[in-house]
Amino acid sequence: MHNDTIVALATPSGSGAIAVIRLSGKNAIGIADRHFRSVIDQKSLSNQKTHTIHLGHIIDGDKTLDEVLVSVFKNPNSYTGEDVVEISCHGSQYIQQEIIQLFLRQGCRMATAGEFTLRAFLNGKLDLSQAEAVADLISSDNEASHQIAMQQMRGGFSSEIAKLREELLNFASLIELELDFAEEDVEFADRTQFKELIERINFVLKRLIDSFAVGNVIKNGIPVAIVGEPNVGKSTLLNALLNEDRAIVSEIAGTTRDTIEDEISIGGIGFRFIDTAGIRDTKDVVESIGIKKTFEKIEQAQVVMFLVGSPQLVVGRDAIEVFKIEIEKIKNKFPQKQLLVILNKIDQITDTDLAELTTSLTPHVKNLIPISAKTGFGVEQLTDSLLNLINTGALRNNETIVTNSRHYDALLKAFEEVQKVKHGLETGLSGDLLAIDIRQALYHFGEITGEITNDDLLGNIFANFCIGK
Template sequence: MNNDTICALATANGIGAIGIIRVSGERSFKIVDKVFQGKNLEKVKSHSVHYGFIKDENEVIDEVMVSVFHSPKTFTTENSVEISFHGSPHIAKKILEVLIKNGARMAKAGEFTMRAFMNGRIDLSQAESIADLIASENEASRKVALNQLKGGISNEISNLRGDLLNFTSLVELELDFAEEDVEFADRSALNKLLNKIEDKLSSLIDSFQYGNAIKNGVDVAIIGKPNAGKSTLLNALLKEERAIVSDIAGTTRDTIEEILHIKGTAFRFIDTAGIRETTDKIEAIGVQKAKEKISTAKILLYLYDEFDSEPHEVIDFVKTFWREDLKIILLHNKIDLSGGYFENDFDKKVKAELFPKFTNSIIGVSAKEGTSVEAIKNELVEYIEDIKTSENTVITNQRHYESLQKSLESVKRVKSAISQSFHTELLAYELRYALEHLGEISGEFTNDEVLGNIFSKFCIGK
């Protein structure tokens, strides 16, 4: 890490009651003291706040409060200063200019957090959790991010690595005595540990589906034939006229996306073009987009009505697009035209073909009147309950997920090597590989390209 002193606006851009500028680096006190009219900041106690003015030579820029933090008890572990000023973007710009003129430089995106990582204040997974905490949009994602910031996943991985490292050291020691054919690492005990690690890694990997849902939301595609009532249903779910509704089939030609939070989870509803064969080039593009949304959605709301559909159409559609990780909810629409919902021959035929493998939900709805909207929401919440994990630590980060998968593959190869009595050198190689992938999560094994990619996604000032 270089010895530059960095500065940046830590609060959001725009007008506010108060703004905060952060300064971090060995020369923080000296640089800020040059522009601060008040107490001598190089002589005050750590974690103290001081009143005064920021000046550019003889011109007063603003009346401020300055907080002083001595190394190493700071976020970056470096000397740090926070300047609280009246929240004008112009004042912020002027203060940053005068700090830079006196020896500081503008921080890069994520540079404060990167310094905290490089200086050993936090590990890489904790650094990433800070970005997740800032971006959290619901209570569940806030709790998961905070748990990871407190070292949730770090502790889990550290314990696994510690146990595995002990055995790896013994196996490495055997290589030094290869000619004597000695065995320091008990293979049966090692295998028992590997089983434990495999179970834990599998459990963490399985938690990613839930973690990804609470962090990024759940894509819900509203699908059906033209004029099935998809846009009307979207409006009913949102309780506003978001999508254009018309009796003319094929009105929706592009996808419309809206987010609705239900019991702490963000559901991203996607109203799609009606799926049918068409010679209209623009509508055909919309149909193709609808099919693409189906391929990435986690939940499918399929609308049909018995006045414009046949049972085999519903059955064929569901079987065509069904996949293991997709929840399909069938919505028998326009029940207002038939005097309410009751299970008739149409739905009996559908159930006979599709229950329980392809779906187990048929809800009678009237998108026009908003009937059964709460029942639909309950089904969506049930999806979250079904994928919820018993793990205290939940994986929400794609990078962690991929590293865990690689670690699991390595552990399985180590087990295979033991069962086949492979040479100690190969066993040691596979053990080192497993340790390396586990270390990627905390940042013990990483490279500049990975670090640059991670911290470039942070906002400047964090």
């Protein structure tokens, strides 16, 4: 466990209005105090109450580096559980570096990535899942991912796991006690209550495991591929969704020869739209490469929006039949993808033609959406349909949603061990063998919150943090 004093810039690097430099460790207040001069009197930071702010100057010998605000947080009532000082200075890169270099010369060490939060974990201020939520909160870029990270950081996920672990641990203790009295053939653990507990744990674990499918896409954004033949309005639709001219639009078929990607938030959930090259037979080498990339992007996408130009289908019945075949090809080639079929350019056909097209295609298409990307008609219905493809019920009900792949893996392993315990109870397995499976389940629960950990695991987790947090 580290017990030296660390320092780092807590705000983004570069120039700005202000910057915050953070120190944490047993000498943090003393080191800052040696170079702080209050504007009011000669008060010492060491004698001030915790959670107070002081106006003054940072001094290096006879040189004044900057006028600053110094916040003092005394252990154990600080983020890290140690003495913490935060210095708000002007955002000049020169000033930032001068102050940091001054403290380094006074015995501080530059903090490594995530070291402040690591110390908070080691000092019992956060459990491991809450510490990981800090990184998720910093990187959240939409309402949904922010909501999930806040819930986890407040201990929603941890408290569920801790409650299950505590109940299982109590029964494990009773079964372990039975082993000490094996010759007397007594049962301290009520098997009926134990079965009820296992069923309840089984239910909660399954719910948490199932939530990862939603949590993962919310955290990382939902990739949506916009595909179709050339000149059906894919780039126009992308521009309409983004509300800006992101993709080049022209009447020339094959204008888009590479994939174009951009992200927006719809209903608080991030969507990453991928405008692809038009799919057609071509001898153009560059366009062929773009079409190949289109199929690669469809593989990576969770949702496929298949566009067709309405005027092309109105030409004749053959065009409609060919389109139906193309839809089936997409369904068969990518059976796991959510498919939305977009009937574009409806502003160029009559209402009668639109009604006939809808009647003809509806039996073959689950999600058929008529739009005009050029005028914006139907785009709102399209965004609503995209949201409906994502199960956001758990998010609306403020239920615990798993977003971390490490947690997901540990939950799967715990679920497997609980299934073994359940099977053992049903088959009358001996207490010593039940105890082995229970201990393994407890181990995997402990991995999530950090009761069970190692240096390699902590290194991998906190290496993904920014320096200064």
